[in-house]
Amino acid sequence: MREKKKKMSVKMMMKRxxxxxxxxxxxxxxxxxxxxxxxxxIVMAFQDFxxxxxxxxFFTSRWVGLDHxxxxxxxxxxxxxxxxxxxxxxxxxxxxxxxxxxxxxxxNEIRNVVFKKLxxxxxxxxxxxxxxxxxxxxxxxxxxxGGILNRALGAFGMEPVYFLGNPDTIRPVLVxxxxxxxxxxxxxxxxxxLTGIDQSQYEAAKVDGAGYIQQMLHITxxxxxPQVVLVTVLGxxxxxxxxxDQVFNLYSPIVYEKADIIDTFVYRLGMVNLQYxxxxxxxxxxxxxxxxxxxxxxxxxxxxxxxxxx
Amino acid sequence: xxxxxxxxxxxxxAMITGMCACGSSGEPAGSGSKDGGAAAAGVETTxxxxxxxxxxxxxxxxxxxxxxxxxxxxTLENFKESDPDEIYFFQQMKEETNIxxxxxxxxxxxxxxxxxxxxxxxxxxxxxxxMLVNSAQLGMLAKTDLINRxxxxxxxxYASDDLIxxxxxxxxxxxxxxxxxxxxxxxxxxxxxxxxxxxxxxRRDWMNNLGxxxxxxxxxxxxxxxxxxxxxxxxxGVDDTTGLTIHNDFLSTGMSDxxxxxxxxxxxxxxxxxxxxxxxxxxxxxxxxxxxxxxxxKMYQDGLIRVDFSSxxxxxxSEELIGGTSGLFYGKMFCGGWPLMYGAQNDPSADWVALxxxxxxGEPARPQTAISIEAYAVVSAKCEHPEAIVRMLNYFIEKSxxxxxxxxxxxxxxxxxxxxxxxxxIMLRNDYALKNLNAHYACMEAVEKEDPSxxxxxxxxxxxxxxxxxxxxxxxxxxxQKIFGDDMSSYTVIDYYHxxxxxxxxxxxxxxxxxxxxxxxxxTDAVMEYYxxxxxxxxxxxxxxxxxxxxxxxxxxxxxxEVNAWYLEQ
Numbered sequence: 001m002r003e004k005k006k007k008m009s010v011k012m013m014m015k016r017x018x019x020x021x022x023x024x025x026x027x028x029x030x031x032x033x034x035x036x037x038x039x040x041x042i043v044m045a046f047q048d049f050x051x052x053x054x055x056x057x058f059f060t061s062r063w064v065g066l067d068h069x070x071x072x073x074x075x076x077x078x079x080x081x082x083x084x085x086x087x088x089x090x091x092x093x094x095x096x097x098x099x100x101x102x103x104x105x106x107x108n109e110i111r112n113v114v115f116k117k118l119x120x121x122x123x124x125x126x127x128x129x130x131x132x133x134x135x136x137x138x139x140x141x142x143x144x145x146g147g148i149l150n151r152a153l154g155a156f157g158m159e160p161v162y163f164l165g166n167p168d169t170i171r172p173v174l175v176x177x178x179x180x181x182x183x184x185x186x187x188x189x190x191x192x193x194l195t196g197i198d199q200s201q202y203e204a205a206k207v208d209g210a211g212y213i214q215q216m217l218h219i220t221x222x223x224x225x226p227q228v229v230l231v232t233v234l235g236x237x238x239x240x241x242x243x244x245d246q247v248f249n250l251y252s253p254i255v256y257e258k259a260d261i262i263d264t265f266v267y268r269l270g271m272v273n274l275q276y277x278x279x280x281x282x283x284x285x286x287x288x289x290x291x292x293x294x295x296x297x298x299x300x301x302x303x304x305x306x307x308x309x310x
Numbered sequence: 311x312x313x314x315x316x317x318x319x320x321x322x323x324a325m326i327t328g329m330c331a332c333g334s335s336g337e338p339a340g341s342g343s344k345d346g347g348a349a350a351a352g353v354e355t356t357x358x359x360x361x362x363x364x365x366x367x368x369x370x371x372x373x374x375x376x377x378x379x380x381x382x383x384x385t386l387e388n389f390k391e392s393d394p395d396e397i398y399f400f401q402q403m404k405e406e407t408n409i410x411x412x413x414x415x416x417x418x419x420x421x422x423x424x425x426x427x428x429x430x431x432x433x434x435x436x437x438x439x440x441m442l443v444n445s446a447q448l449g450m451l452a453k454t455d456l457i458n459r460x461x462x463x464x465x466x467x468y469a470s471d472d473l474i475x476x477x478x479x480x481x482x483x484x485x486x487x488x489x490x491x492x493x494x495x496x497x498x499x500x501x502x503x504x505x506x507x508x509x510x511x512x513r514r515d516w517m518n519n520l521g522x523x524x525x526x527x528x529x530x531x532x533x534x535x536x537x538x539x540x541x542x543x544x545x546x547g548v549d550d551t552t553g554l555t556i557h558n559d560f561l562s563t564g565m566s567d568x569x570x571x572x573x574x575x576x577x578x579x580x581x582x583x584x585x586x587x588x589x590x591x592x593x594x595x596x597x598x599x600x601x602x603x604x605x606x607x608k609m610y611q612d613g614l615i616r617v618d619f620s621s622x623x624x625x626x627x628s629e630e631l632i633g634g635t636s637g638l639f640y641g642k643m644f645c646g647g648w649p650l651m652y653g654a655q656n657d658p659s660a661d662w663v664a665l666x667x668x669x670x671x672g673e674p675a676r677p678q679t680a681i682s683i684e685a686y687a688v689v690s691a692k693c694e695h696p697e698a699i700v701r702m703l704n705y706f707i708e709k710s711x712x713x714x715x716x717x718x719x720x721x722x723x724x725x726x727x728x729x730x731x732x733x734x735x736i737m738l739r740n741d742y743a744l745k746n747l748n749a750h751y752a753c754m755e756a757v758e759k760e761d762p763s764x765x766x767x768x769x770x771x772x773x774x775x776x777x778x779x780x781x782x783x784x785x786x787x788x789x790x791q792k793i794f795g796d797d798m799s800s801y802t803v804i805d806y807y808h809x810x811x812x813x814x815x816x817x818x819x820x821x822x823x824x825x826x827x828x829x830x831x832x833x834t835d836a837v838m839e840y841y842x843x844x845x846x847x848x849x850x851x852x853x854x855x856x857x858x859x860x861x862x863x864x865x866x867x868x869x870x871x872e873v874n875a876w877y878l879e880q
Contacts, residue, residue, distance in 0.1 A: 050453045053435030075832070076864075139621045164621045165846065252558050252620035253835075253842040269831055274429055274450045 124184030135249025553614025646792030
């Protein structure tokens with residue numbers, strides 16, 4: 001009896017909500033065509049893929065099992081490259097959350113609307129420039145022969161530093177320039193979250209005698225915590241994407257040992273011999289790691305911050 | 311909740327897909343010829359199995375449409391998709407052969423755009439009737455059944471004598487490089503390897519300012535570099551000049567590389583050269599390469615190379631040459647045009663001249679180069695008229711060797727003020743190896759006789775440019791004078807190489823060996839890293855033997871073995 005009732009309710013629900021499902025259908029189809037079907041391409045990671053006309057290649061290519069993975073992990077440089085990727089990516093993720101957070105909190109305290117908007121726009125602008133352009137600008141700015149930064153250092157009597165050619169300075173350059181370029185984006189997310197905080201909480205806190213710092217710690221930060229968690233979780237998915245465009249435009253053989261990341265390494269490897277299979281294997285490896293990390297962080301966010309993204 | 315979980319799953323799935331989205335079939339691009347002409351299909355053989363020569367200049371009875379793609383060269387400004395059809399060359403081709411071309415896609419001639427589109431076409435298996443590919447793509451296609459594997463027979467049956475002569479005038483290397491497992495699977499489109507030899511470019515006005523002699527040995531070159539760096543060669547009272555311009559990709563020949571410098575020591579990086587015992591050895595790990603590195607490291611220490619050269623790319627290096635802060639670099643013959651021509655526009659007194667490579671060995675230095683194959687023309691297995699590709703090449707060469715008027719109309723026209731290059735719209739073309747050198751000789755003869763009446767086409771355009779230069783229009787005639795002129799130009803150097811038989815060809819030109827395909831990039835990568843570090847002083851030359859051992863461990867040993875096995879068969 002009870003079961004029948006439940007079935008009825010689903011039926012009734014469908015009757016009531018079917019237009020929504022119809023509206024959802026196109027995006028589901030698109031998702032299936034562009035996200036699910038191509039996933040069949042994963043088989044290339046386990047094949048010695050030789051194209052022979054569309055999907056026929058999947059059936060005619062030779063199966064090699066885990067050979068490609070063994071080959072990649074067996075390369076002497078791969079451990080260095082993996083380490084570089086992790087270090088650079090983690091530093092970028094952390095700095096990429098902290099800096100915009102502080103900026104957003106500071107901007108939020110500013111009452112001059114014109115100044116606030118202007119700053120917000122100026123900080124956001126680099127986000128829209130490509131690394132090809134910014135790379136050229138950075139190479140000029142950081143140049144040891146007449147770059148603006150080294151001239152400034154020279155004014156204080158310091159020897160010029162070849163920032164992009166020194167293994168000790170390349171990682172900080174990568175992280176700082178990435179944060180400089182990208183921090184506007186997260187800052188806008190945090191600013192938006194800040195406007196969503198109920199103003200009456202601040203009023204109540206003031207009545208209770210809370211200062212700026214206390215208001216910030218007890219109202220502002222908890223208020224935007226969900227967004228911070230969201231940005232972190234999404235960021236973790238990128239842990240193996242240390243930024244191909246950026247690194248490719250700024251590195252050189254002299255700093256390979258500290259700045260070569262998985263993507264640039266595979267790019268150089270695959271340049272000569274259309275290595276479809278190897279790049280698929282690397283892509284699969286990266287995706288699996290990202291998947292695990294996203295799932296874990298999603299669980300952690302739920303457990304510790306009691307926050308659900310989905 | 312369920313919907314939320316689904317979204318979560320889909321998001322995660324989308325991330326997995328990111329890297330592996332290639333490979334599945336796209337929409338079918340039009341393939342195969344659209345309409346048939348009955349004439350001349352297939353290859354006839356005699357009873358003894360010999361291939362019967364066909365008329366290389368036949369005309370299809372019915373119109374034939376061949377599909378291909380169009381690569382937009384950067385020299386074609388304001389390109390429109392209708393442009394190629396309006397070229398007289400193609401209208402005339404339709405007239406004479408009944409073949410017309412249908413372009414399935416247009417792409418800029420860059421690694422990103424064109425090469426990727428071609429790789430996609432290969433991955434999806436939807437090739438146009440014919441396509442130009444590089445050697446890596448050819449290697450991949452060789453493993454597939456996507457292409458016509460009878461091109462050898464078809465080429466033999468239909469190629470005109472000129473086409474065979476142009477393709478093989480520098481030996482059988484070009485054909486062999488297109489031969490996999492005994493089958494010729496593509497037509498190599500050759501140009502002159504001698505055009506790709508390195509030479510030294512130097513500012514003569516700076517040499518005169520400082521009262522120096524042109525360097526012939528590496529020691530003399532070092533003194534010139536020191537003087538260029540320290541003695542204010544441009545006389546502006548500012549310490550703003552450099553010794554030698556090089557860029558970060560310094561083993562790729564062209565402009566501001568150091569391959570010519572290595573050659574001065576008898577080292578041939580990246581090439582396979584005879585080791586003196588009847589075998590071949592890899593040029594990047596020889597003891598001569600070590601000497602060249604030592605020289606470069608000393609240069610870096612003495613400040614003769616920019617301290618941040620490893621962040622200087624080709625464009626930045628060319629700006630240094632144009633900007634008047636450098637008076638020395640190694641480059642190929644084309645440098646007299648780009649980039650130096652633009653320097654002359656800024657400063658007509660920038661009098662660059664070309665020199666043969668200085669040598670450290672006492673013998674004249676031998677410039678290294680490889681058999682020059684611009685591209686391989688592969689024909690789709692689905693193409694119904696594979697012989698049409700050979701027919702079009704015959705037609706191209708026929709026009710290239712045509713009389714003045716027809717040549718001008720088809721390929722390079724010069725109307726007294728501007729030179730037009732319909733040539734740039736033609737994908738399927740090759741060059742006679744000595745074409746440019748012969749143009750130089752023809753120009754020289756005309757300059758001497760002060761009579762250009764024997765000239766046509768390209769040589770005439772160059773002659774006019776040389777005259778322009780000599781009449782005082784430095785910037786306007788710079789390119790002609792510096793490349794083809796009589797006064798220390800690119801081709802006076804190449805003529806010297808040619809007369810003295812100095813050009814050193816990479817001895818390996820076969821299909822890449824198995825290990826080569828897998829591991830050569832690892833080795834070239836390691837070479838670039840070690841070389842850069844040694845030059846910049848962060849790694850030591852004492853470790854050179856260790857470096858060689860590392861390369862061997864990466865697979866160089868095995869590749870050398872395979873290359874030598876190939877060499878024995880030749």
